[in-house]
Amino acid sequence: MATAPRTQQVIDGIRSRIAARLLCAGDRLPSVRQSAARFGVSPATVVEAYDRLVADGVIQAVPRSGFFVSHLASAPAGPAANAPRRDHAIDPFWVSRQSLDESGAVAMPGCGWLPADWMPQAALQRGLREAMRDPANLLHYGSTAGDPALRRQIALRFAGEGLVCDPDRILLTASGSAAADLICRLLLRPGDTVLLDDPCYFNYQALVAAHAARAVSVPFGPSGPDPAVFAAVVAAERPRLYLTNSGVHNPTGGALALPTAHRLPGLAAAHGMVIVEDDIFADFAPGRPTMAALDGLSGVIRIGSFSKTISAAVRCGYIAARPEWIDALADLQLATGFGGPSPLASAAIGHVLGQGAYRRHMEQLRRKLDRARRHSAQALASLGLTVSGADGAGFTLWCRLPAGLDSAALAQRCLAHGVILAPGNVFSPSQSAAPFLRWNVAQTSPAALDALAKAMAAESAG
Structure with a gap:
């Protein structure tokens, strides 16, 4: 345990040099002894740091040659590189990946599309x-x-x-x-x-x-x-x-x-x-x-x-x-x-x-969504949420949680029960929507409502 902070110091130092392009794909890292001297740590600490970087795919170990920066580590920066760092529960990329990569066995009231059979x-x-x-x-x-x-x-x-x-x-x-x-x-x-x-x-x-x-x-x-x-x-x-x-x-x-x-x-x-x-x-x-x-x-x-x-x-x-x-x-x-x-x-x-089938489809879909919005709004209100949009259009509701509850924390708890939520701060540039979540009425299910109720109870209990 005592060496963990020093190990992380070495890891962070190498990652920052790669991010700043001071070390690029294929570059050879300093030897274990050189890095130990540079960071003021023991060689054993550097070995542990290098092993963890190898496991993460940041560097590669080449027998009898040393350690080299992985090509994966030097991939071009994407949108996330320019975006503010956020917890995964309020990271839109994470929410999207969870929804898009699900196996069909999870409830997704946080997703932004209709079920296939709709x-x-x-x-x-x-x-x-x-x-x-x-x-x-x-x-x-x-x-x-x-x-x-x-x-x-x-x-x-x-x-x-x-x-x-x-x-x-x-x-x-x-x-x-x-x-x-x-x-x-x-x-x-x-x-x-x-x-x-x-x-x-x-x-x-x-x-x-x-x-x-x-x-x-x-x-x-x-x-x-x-x-x-x-x-x-x-x-x-x-x-x-x-x-x-x-x-x-x-x-x-x-x-x-x-x-x-x-x-x-x-x-x-x-x-x-x-x-x-x-x-x-x-x-x-x-x-x-x-x-x-x-x-x-x-x-x-x-x-x-x-x-x-x-x-x-x-x-x-x-x-x-x-x-x-x-x-x-x-x-x-x-x-x-x-x-x-x-x-x-x-x-x-x-x-x-x-x-003409498309016009009829949309007329039927709007009626179906009207019923789904009313049903979902009632169910969510019974759990203590304040719901906006029940009398509107589309397939989402904007819901305020009871005082003291944070939607990101609820999202983390619900994910453990196989339910994906969309916390309010995913949508808020100012990060001022922690008490809100977006709910897809077409994805409402007893399992999703039950998971939300349990997560709210657990958060309230502290």
Whole structure:
């Protein structure tokens, strides 16, 4: 035990030199005796430190040659390298990995998608069969802007909500996340400021970190950000972009009030800020105001995808924006990926959207979710949670825990019972949402509610 702190000192020292690129992949480490002298420890302590670094894959032991930095240790820094360090229970990458890698034996009220049997499987299968009739969808690259039929379908859907948009102003992308990433690549430079809601969709925070930008935030209430607070933050921080959900906000389930939706684009334009409006949940709440429709895609960029309503496996996203931005984004997409979504995926989704079955699916899904929200809200309220969003739209509720309880601690306890939660601070840039959690009503189960109740009791007991 006495040598443990000194061993960690050696480990941390070597890791920091690798992180600073003072030691790179393939470099030989100092000998055991040299490191012992450098760190002022015994050779046995260095041997223990090197053994632990070998076990972690940071360095490699080469017989009769010494120890060398592993290629894995010098991998390029990803988004997490630029993001603030957080406990795993409030780390969005950890939450996503737990949800995506689960074996099917766990309950996932913390995940951000619908169960497979809630999705339009028959319509998607028909769409894929139709798409496969064209050999080009199986064998060729797609067109630069993406499948024309799908872009027309998207333009028609925009028209239904009052947004007039020519299909040539729509670019198909590999996913909704890819759409946001392309915009950040085009419009951001390292050190730029990006405005986020607080709370917000957690992947926005990771995206900002990946582009070496600085995140600032504005509180998001039931009807959106307060315009006066929004204006003050924009004037003080001069952000380049504002990334937001509007139709159904993730995670709160709120929506922009019409006066707010009118005011925000003007405030943004006055300070040279571009709004990126992610309306991936638009079909869960048709008729709600969008800034893109009110602004006419002048200073607002509209993005979305179909992963929440059709399929998370058949990926396709889109961007609707000013013509010059669409041209630049298309070139950037060619440079970074030589095209957007799979032609097979976009053609299949186009077929699904063109069928009456999709409209009927969404009508049925909205009714099903209405019932699920009411049932889940009642169950959670019976446990002492204060629930927002039960009368709204979409599939998530924003829940405040009883006083004194921390959602990150509950998430850790629930994971031990095979239940994945989404703690509030996953979504909060200011880390001010510890008493909250996001709950997926389509993933509510007796096992999930029981695990939450037991975790709350255990935390309350201390």
